[in-house]
Amino acid sequence: MDRTEFQARVRQTLDQLRRELIADRGGAPHWTGRLSASALSTATAISALSVACRSRGAATSGEPCGSDRVAPRAEPEGDISPSLDTAPQDNDRYLMLVRRGCEWLLGQQNADGGFGDTDLSHSNIATSYLVLAARTLAADLLEDLAADPRLSASQESLRAYLETAGGIPALRERYGTDKTFVVPILNNLAVAGLVPWSDVAALPFEAAVFPQSMYRFLGMPVVSYAVPALVAIGQAKFCRSGCLPPWSWVRRSAIEPSLKVLEKMQPGSGGYLEATPLTAFVVMSLVDTLSTSPQPNGARDRIIEQGLRFLQESVDEEGSWPIDTNLATWVTSLSVAALASDPADQRDWSSDAMIDWLLSCQHTRRHPFTGADPGGWGWTDLSGAVPDADDTPGAIVALGKLRDVAGAQRLARIDAACADAKEWLLGLQNRDGGWPTFCRGWGKLPFDRSSTDLTAHALRAMATMPTCPRSETATRKGLRFLRAAQQPDGSWLPLWFGNQDRPAEDNPVYGTAKVLVDAPAELGVDCISQGIAYLLGSQNADGGWGGGDSVARLHHAGGLRSSGGPPNGGGERGGVTTSTVEETALAIESLASLWGSISGPEFSESSGFASQSPSLTASTRDAILAGSEWLVRAVAAEQHRIAWPIGFYFAKLWYHERLYPLIFTTAALGRVATLPFVSGADHDDTP
Structure with a gap:
């Protein structure tokens, strides 16, 4: 040729x-994209909705939360949870969503009996255990589902896969010392009655009452974004297992303050990080605390209510849930840069509305979730987004590509927004020269470390802007980090x-x-x-x-x-x-x-x-x-x-x-x- x-x-x-x-x-000034349906997300949503339905008939021993003796789960004796005394139609909607989700899952099982995160993913032990827990909880609610021979055959095949994959020890091995995800999975399994509560590690939920600036010094066993799960699961474990005085008194006194922190972190959408799994883990854990502490608690009840609303509103048409609502800001920034890479591009696809939308996605207040300063962008325009070191550089680069078509007023806004974003990035850089995702110097767990892709992206963004001594120093440190992070190959x-x-x-x-x-x-x-x-x-x-x-x-x-x-x-x-x-x-x-x-x-x-x-x-x-x-x-x-x-x-x-x-x-x-x-x-x- x-x-x-x-x-x-x-x-x-x-x-x-x-x-x-x-x-x-379509007719929008930006792109929204579409994330894959997720068996993992769907399973966690089914579990949360099932636990919410089950709680309407749950009884309690009457022991206070975190009592020094463990209260066994009582048999249902009517509705004891005022916070979940929802209208019958709400319960009907939950059951409908549970049924649809289980039906969708039946078509997602891989040939080896396990489940992967997406329809194109290999089976993995984490998703497979979450599906087992979800369908166990759902079958306890729906007699026709429990009697469905398709479900029985699928569960049998699933259990065989889990045994072959190594069971609970293999699940723990997959995540090592990082308890961010293994503890929520075991918590879900315990809620479903599949493992004893002694298998669920205790999490220091009381640490959440400290100022966010101190989190990285507390040595918490989860990454920064998992604080809501730390609080909710930590309380569920404490309510089920307790601990000895005097520490039990301290922990019990921290329940209410930590719930207020959790409520403050919950966005308007009700979904933490716009993420179904994280939100579902919080909901099912707080609902489970009702079994030992049925007394009304305003913060807890509102968190549960808003979380359930998010799960109802984020379900897909086929009855499944994606891993997150969308990546609208991220895919818009990428699309702008991609179209502008064409040497024949005339920016005729851009508009003032596109510039305004992208500028509107910048966070202008201190963020309640991570305590991040103003100036960054998250991955979506929805309320659950958190500013990070990937989407912020992406927005800077995209706005730079749109400067040629911006009028004087918008050009000034672009320059001001990018200057704020540059300061935000400079404040996030770690001592090793690299950039983490959300929080500077949080810890040593994988998703809080400096990373090469984020660092390179941050350096590219800053290279499009006027330099200053501070940014020159940051660039030298970032390049040094990248050189040190290069693999031998x-x-x-x-x-x-x-x-x-x-x-x-x-x-x-x-x-x-x-x-x-x-x-x-x-x-x-x-x-x-x-x-x-x-x-x-x-x-x-x-x-x-x-x-x-x-x-x-x-x-x-x-x-x-x-x-x-x-x-x-x-x-x-x-x-x-x-x-x-x-x-x-x-x-x-x-x-x-x-x-x-x-x-x-x-x-x-x-x-x-x-x-x-x-x-x-x-x-x-x-x-x-x-x-x-x-x-x-x-x-x-x-x-x-x-x-x-x-x-x-x-x-x-x-x-x-x-x-x-x-x-x-x-x-x-x-x-x-x-x-x-x-x-x-x-x-x-x-x-």
């Missing part, structure tokens, strides 16, 4: 992607994304691509060259990146159409696609963004690459061309409409986002369209 034909195919594909992405907004590992086909479930393709895209020369020629070499060495035989056996199996099963013959005559593994659109696009975007540097003299003579054949420059060019050809074929085969679970939510919860493959491919081919060996700016006619 000559260059003219290749250029035309890239342009045609890019124009198609742009039309689809722009049209996806040249890759970087991200925090928020993974690859389910890798044993460690990490995603070095994503991490490396995100560090390298528009990487400054100050990162170091050696460092950049090693990262490039990693991407070149990890390119799949089909021309793409990432993926693995699960992609190939879906292809064999007919879930993916063939993307055509292999690039440049190479062979595809087993004759099927093994790569993902998302990871391929990310790799291409990063390599294309560095082409001007790669083809410069400082790279051709560095790091021993000049002595290799072919050279770094030629190898990179070949990889870009092969990957671009793969993407063009993938779009023709409509593979960009099949999102893959590369996203990590908190605590290794997988998700896929419908817009990721479309956005990432638009950004990648936009970059490719600028390259001289594609656009015709050089004189080499061999694409």
Whole structure:
């Protein structure tokens, strides 16, 4: 194929992607996207709603919460929970949602008997245990569900999977010392009567009464975002198991103050972080405390009521729940940057309303959830969002792309918002030079550490703004962190994304691509060259990146159409696609963004690459061309409409986002369209 034909195919594909992405907004000034339905989220919602229904008939021993002897669960003797004495139609709605959720779950079980987080995910022990607990609680409520032979057969298969997977010890091993998710799962199982309460670790809910600025010094066994679960589950465990005086007196006196903290942290939507699992864990745990403490408690009752409202309002049409409501701010920022990467882009898709919406998503008050200062952006415009170090840089970059179409008044607002955001980012940087997600210096648990993808994103955002001594110092420290975090093979590992086909479930393709895209020369020629070499060495035989056996199996099963013959005559593994659109696009975007540097003299003579054949420059060019050809074929085969679970939510919860493959491919081919060996700016006619 000559260059003219290749250029035309890239342009045609890019124009198609742009039309689809722009049209996806509908009549809104921004993008919303769609997160995958989640068996894990659905299971936790079913459990919370089932426990709420069950509580209407629960009795109590009358012992105070956290009494020094453990009160057994009494048999139902009528409604003893005034806080949940809802109208009959409310209970009917809960039962309807429970029934629909269980029906949806019946279609999600994998061949091995287990459940994965999404419809494209491998089975995992955490989700499988949560499904077991949810259906156990639901069957106790609904006689017809309990008698359904489909449920019985499914539960039998599920129990066999859990036994083969290693049971509770394997569940504990999956999360190690991080109790953020393993304790909620065991709490859910205990609420369902599947494990004794002694299996649930006690959590220091009383620590929540301390100022938020002290949290990182208290050595809490959960990450920053999990404080609501710490309070609710900690109280449920205490009410069930108690402890010895005098500590029991201290803990009992902390119940009311910690509930007030929990209520203050609850957003207007009722959903903590807009997340079904976290909200469901809080609801089911606080409802369970009614079994030993039925006395009305205003804060507790309001938290439960608002949480149940969130669960009712966030259910999908098919009866399932996503891992979070949406990522509207994040996908809008990504979409703006992707469309603007096209050299022919005229910003005709932008509008004043888009700028106003993005500016409106900035947090302008101290955040009650994390105590974050004003100035950051969260992942959605909804009330449960929390400002973080990924969405804030994303918004800065997007607003920078929109400056050309902003009038004087909006330009001033953009500059002021970005200046505040820059200060917010500078205040979040950790001592090691990297950026964490929410809270500076919180602790050592995975989702509170500095991360490479967030750090690189923060540095890119600050590079688009005027410098100052403080930002120059922060940049030097951030680059030093990235150099230190590079793996021996040249890759970087991200925090928020993974690859389910890798044993460690990490995603070095994503991490490396995100560090390298528009990487400054100050990162170091050696460092950049090693990262490039990693991407070149990890390119799949089909021309793409990432993926693995699960992609190939879906292809064999007919879930993916063939993307055509292999690039440049190479062979595809087993004759099927093994790569993902998302990871391929990310790799291409990063390599294309560095082409001007790669083809410069400082790279051709560095790091021993000049002595290799072919050279770094030629190898990179070949990889870009092969990957671009793969993407063009993938779009023709409509593979960009099949999102893959590369996203990590908190605590290794997988998700896929419908817009990721479309956005990432638009950004990648936009970059490719600028390259001289594609656009015709050089004189080499061999694409």
